[in-house]
Amino acid sequence: MIGITIDRLEVGDSAQITRKVVHADIAEFVDAVGDYNPVHSDRDYAAGTMFKEPIAPGIWTAGLISAVIGTRLPGPGSIYLSQDLKFLKPVKLGDIVSARVEVLEVNRDKNRVRMRTVCTNQRGEEVLTGEALVMPSKTEVVYTRAEEGGGLLALWALGPWAWAAQGAAAWAMLGWSAVASAVPGAGAARAVTAPGRASAETT
Secondary structure (H helix, E strand, O other): OEOOOHHHOOOOOEEEEEEEOOHHHHHHHHHHHOOOOHHHHOHHHHHOOOOOOOEOOHHHHHHHHHHHHHHOOOOOOOEEEEEEEEEOOOOEOOOEEEEEEEEEEEEOOOOEEEEEEEEEOOOOOEEEEEEEEEEOOOOEEEEEEOOOOOHHHHHHHHOHHHHHHHHHHHHHHHHHHHHHHHOOOOOOEEEEEEOOOOOOOOO
16 A cells, blocks of 8 residues: 555545445444444344344444545545544445545645545445545555564564564664654655555455
């Protein structure tokens, strides 16, 4: 993934990701944020509501917008400044949600991008709409994800010797960062590696 700087962005640029709503994702999200509203996780309770079955938390759906901004457009290094949202229809297990962003305005002087944000389901119905204000990275960021199962989980499995090695590597990188920041033009493109998982497609 490569973060796009403000000088390369134009009105009309767009990107999207698509993800199927599965129980494990919703359960992990509910546990992570502590949103134990039974309408999201209790089938018996949800059956008595207007939805008749559990629905995904609205912020889970909105999180797909964040994923597009952070990985596709503008991409890695972007900073989310604001977002307004309207939740139009429920998102249920098994739904296929496409999250799309489109550039509406580019302010090069302030390094700001205003974007239309929308999520649709497999029937083409809008389930969420809004607008976001985003600050792209001022330098190109090249982001490479580690393979599934790497990162922190692998580090914990390897034990203290691996932690010591990782610590030494981190100190070495900090030393290089100090040198790079002191030398004009150094570090114009930053390559970083972090654990993660793919979940999307781009248009």
